[in-house]
Amino acid sequence: MQLFYFKEVDTSTQLLELDKEQSRHMTKVLRKKVGDQVHITDGKGNLYDGKISLVTSNKCHIDIAFAKAYPKPFPRLHIAIAPTKMNDRMEWFLEKATEMGIQKITPLLCDHSERKKINVARFEKILISALQQSYQFHLPVLEELTSSQDFIKRKIEGKKCVAHCEETEKIQLANFIETKADFTVIIGPEGDFSNREIELAIKNGFQPTSLGEKRLRTETAGVYTAAIFNSKIES
Amino acid sequence: MQLFYFKEVDTSTQLLELDKEQSRHMTKVLRKKVGDQVHITDGKGNLYDGKISLVTSNKCHIDIAFAKAYPKPFPRLHIAIAPTKMNDRMEWFLEKATEMGIQKITPLLCDHSERKKINVARFEKILISALQQSYQFHLPVLEELTSSQDFIKRKIEGKKCVAHCEETEKIQLANFIETKADFTVIIGPEGDFSNREIELAIKNGFQPTSLGEKRLRTETAGVYTAAIFNSKIES
Numbered sequence: 001m002q003l004f005y006f007k008e009v010d011t012s013t014q015l016l017e018l019d020k021e022q023s024r025h026m027t028k029v030l031r032k033k034v035g036d037q038v039h040i041t042d043g044k045g046n047l048y049d050g051k052i053s054l055v056t057s058n059k060c061h062i063d064i065a066f067a068k069a070y071p072k073p074f075p076r077l078h079i080a081i082a083p084t085k086m087n088d089r090m091e092w093f094l095e096k097a098t099e100m101g102i103q104k105i106t107p108l109l110c111d112h113s114e115r116k117k118i119n120v121a122r123f124e125k126i127l128i129s130a131l132q133q134s135y136q137f138h139l140p141v142l143e144e145l146t147s148s149q150d151f152i153k154r155k156i157e158g159k160k161c162v163a164h165c166e167e168t169e170k171i172q173l174a175n176f177i178e179t180k181a182d183f184t185v186i187i188g189p190e191g192d193f194s195n196r197e198i199e200l201a202i203k204n205g206f207q208p209t210s211l212g213e214k215r216l217r218t219e220t221a222g223v224y225t226a227a228i229f230n231s232k233i234e235s
Numbered sequence: 236m237q238l239f240y241f242k243e244v245d246t247s248t249q250l251l252e253l254d255k256e257q258s259r260h261m262t263k264v265l266r267k268k269v270g271d272q273v274h275i276t277d278g279k280g281n282l283y284d285g286k287i288s289l290v291t292s293n294k295c296h297i298d299i300a301f302a303k304a305y306p307k308p309f310p311r312l313h314i315a316i317a318p319t320k321m322n323d324r325m326e327w328f329l330e331k332a333t334e335m336g337i338q339k340i341t342p343l344l345c346d347h348s349e350r351k352k353i354n355v356a357r358f359e360k361i362l363i364s365a366l367q368q369s370y371q372f373h374l375p376v377l378e379e380l381t382s383s384q385d386f387i388k389r390k391i392e393g394k395k396c397v398a399h400c401e402e403t404e405k406i407q408l409a410n411f412i413e414t415k416a417d418f419t420v421i422i423g424p425e426g427d428f429s430n431r432e433i434e435l436a437i438k439n440g441f442q443p444t445s446l447g448e449k450r451l452r453t454e455t456a457g458v459y460t461a462a463i464f465n466s467k468i469e470s
Contacts, residue, residue, distance in 0.1 A: 100453050134450045174466045212469045220453045227462035231409045234447045
């Protein structure tokens with residue numbers, strides 16, 4: 001059954017009244033009719049059974065019944081990553097990382113960033129679409145664009161590492177992930193982190209980490225990290 | 236230094252004469268001039284030093300000197316995957332799998348395939364572009380579209396597995412990869428493999444394998460596999 005994300009639903013909701021645009025999408029694009037059943041999530045781990053109870057030219061009502069609460073994922077993956085120069089590459093990362101179950105994404109503004117502005121609303125839409133498509137119930141948290149310095153100095157629980165391309169002593173990513181600890185990774189832009197950023201990260205407890213011998217693009221490094229983390233905690 | 240793939244180069248080549256289109260790209264788009272140095276690979280593991288020796292309105296010559304032979308990768312990853320309905324998704328897979336060092340790709344025609352034709356020349360261009368960008372020297376082999384039945388019955392060396400979504404006894408992908416054996420994975424289309432295909436695969440020695448609990452799209456399953464394989468053999 002098709003899954004829909006509605007952030008306005010909670011465990012006390014009995015009736016969901018879609019706004020005009022949502023109604024049009026549900027009834028005109030997806031051709032849902034009165035009596036049709038759908039699955040709904042609030043993105044906070046809850047699944048609801050929904051039944052379309054009213055359809056007019058610009059309204060759609062859904063009767064809601066709470067069905068199941070999925071526990072908060074643990075350990076959690078948090079990737080802070082410099083948005084790529086080409087938007088579609090970053091968007092691909094957002095979609096794939098969501099499919100693989102990431103919990104938090106922070107777009108990073110770095111010393112070598114070519115992209116200095118992002119469209120958070122558009123990014124959010126991609127996360128929602130990927131959540132629905134991959135049938136998950138915890139929408140990843142998407143933060144505002146944050147400077148690398150501010151992020152590096154933040155208090156972070158669990159293990160944290162910096163993935164950079166400079167040739168230094170590094171641990172293989174797979175060997176640094178623990179199955180009982182949250183995991184935060186920072187990934188730089190096309191031109192990599194600056195030496196200043198790398199030094200600051202190491203000074204603040206970020207472990208230099210290798211994503212393998214291949215030269216991966218920024219968005220590939222992000223997806224690679226999500227895949228390895230997912231495999232490691234599920235094995 | 237920028238890396239270029241030219242299939243016509245081999246270890247005996249001393250002068251490479253680019254054709255009209257290649258010359259235009261090298262001199263007009265990339266603005267290379269006489270004396271500029273480039274790296275060249277034949278996609279067979281060899282790296283060459285190149286030096287532009289002639290530029291005219293429609294010609295470009297490059298002096299070639301063999302520099303280094305990179306050993307054949309082992310173990311090798313071979314993914315046979317149903318091309319996605321949307322071409323750009325398959326193309327993302329091709330790019331990312333190449334970045335992560337895959338050795339062979341077979342587009343699969345499956346019982347539930349919606350896409351029944353592919354443009355091999357276009358796919359090949361994407362592999363070359365990803366090879367150059369990620370600075371690798373072994374171009375993945377791209378096979379013609381092959382029916383799932385023919386592929387499954389083929390003699391395959393090393394370990395082989397089928398990634399499907401049916402709920403059966405499965406091994407986690409990471410636990411099935413061996414660091415000393417070639418690895419072949421078959422991945423189905425959006426509608427998954429048919430029961431007939433799954434049974435045939437198992438009968439022919441393909442191990443049913445899980446790519447984790449998440450519901451991954453076809454192209455994500457492919458990239459996920461390439462990431463896990465790469466991490467496993469490099470750890």
